[in-house]
Amino acid sequence: MDPLQLLVGGLANGCVYGLLALGFVLIYKATEAVNFAQGDMMMFGAFMTLSLVNQDGYNLPFGVGVCIAIAAMAVLSYVLEMTFIRRLFGQPQFSVVVLTIALGFVLRFIAGLIWGHEPQSLETPFAGRALTFGSIVLGYDDIVVIVVTLLLVGGLYLFFIYTRVGLAMQACSQNQLAAYYVGIPVKRLSSIVWAVSGVTATIAGVLFAAKGTIDPASGLLGIKAFAAAVIGGFGSLPGALIGGLIVGVVEPLAQFYAPTGYSQIAPYAIMLLVLVVRPAGIFSQVAQKKV
Template sequence: MEVLQLLISGLANGCVYGLIALGFVLIYKATEAVNFAQGDFMMLGAFVTLGLVNPEYMGIPFWLALPLVFVIMGVLGYLLDLVVLRAVFGQSQVAVIIVTIALGFVIRFAVGEIWGHEPQSLRSPLALGDVRVGDLVLGLADVAVIIVTVIMTILLWQFFQRTKMGLAMQAASQNQMAAYYMGIPVKRIQGMVWALAGIVAAVAGILYASKGALDPSAGFIGIKAFAAAVIGGFGSLPGALLGGLIVGVIEPFAARYLPPGWSQIAPYALLIAVLLFRPHGLFAQVRAKKV
């Protein structure tokens, strides 16, 4: 029973990691760059929702606020690409890494200034309390998180496989020049991807906030999501989700069965191990470079 309980809470945590990792992968697939600020995007999305929904701020009903949050985060993602990332277009990957890390710092500072640094909790309809099944105590929020994540992944996967826009995004990521020649508006497509990543981040943020308190340093769990994305092999959407689940499940079990102090190492040790032994993740999409 205890194992099952650890498993469920681990899966729910893992879904949040997986969703952040989905954001990494989306941007990586489309622009071959990694957004180190994705964790802070998630935190920002959660705080925007909190600012709209919570009675001490604007007090809009949750389901009314939801589309508003998506629009805000989507526009923000698009604008970030337009103003900041598009200027880095054509520079080395290092520049993108540094710019996004800096963006993360700026977002964290801005959120701290607007909403304060104290932990707050979101009035979310997903935070329903617990349900008892036999000896098992299930957080309904955990179950909801898992369901929403699964739906989200299927939607995104189909989007990339079936729609014209999704295919254009894939083409732009595989070869920017060739995509231009085929008449794909590469820059606009990349803006759309950033918008999409903003929306996914908002979903992850709402789910994260439904499970507990929220403060501006929540964005640091983005680092664990890196582990998820790497394990899944950057560039694979189901892989990112699976990686997130693995990291999420390992954490509570490590905390339960390993001596204190060792448990928080587990995700990072796993990350390094995967990078060393399967550098392109479990769902490798790369073959050896041929010159």
């Protein structure tokens, strides 16, 4: 198989990991807590889209279905933060971690109850079509994944740099106490950050389901995305994307060139390597924060 072909498929996969990692980093930056339910939020968003769009579901047009699922997931994440996470405000981070793991389980089993545990696939308008460049086949789904990811990341970047709310979110992550002092509604912003990461999770889920199948256990993908976020440097948005791309590209290459089974280990091996060589991750802000 052409290594370039592997690379393209890997990049598309990597975008999904990158988007999930982005969700991890967003929440971590704004609230200093790690949301281990991120992968399950992705799975849940994907299933919602699936039942809205598929023929044996509500059979809505693809775009409409996705938009409704995104909005629903944003609201759900907002409410989850407001009702559960906010109660742990001021408690040790560990309790938040345990709570999010529990939330993940709950989402997984609710999804199992509603949609069953069988793998299902999302019917997309771009399934099965492809462009061919010489020996390289570029599936429409891969192209859509890459383009959507780039747009989303670009949009988030502009949001954080140029909007009032985005700036306030940065402020919360840099100095939460000072954010209170200047009158930023810190708690409401935490909920909004959860909503935003619910949106990125849903988009990641749609892209993931469009490329293959999804079942309630797909949320475990979140662990791989977590590794990606660590590789990129937890707390860095571009780092999350790059980390995701690295994991995505390494996987198929390891699958092809390394003995069977090693592709599953590869992302974590890289994570360990990064932790040993550059503990703060590839794109770390630590050096600047020491001031």
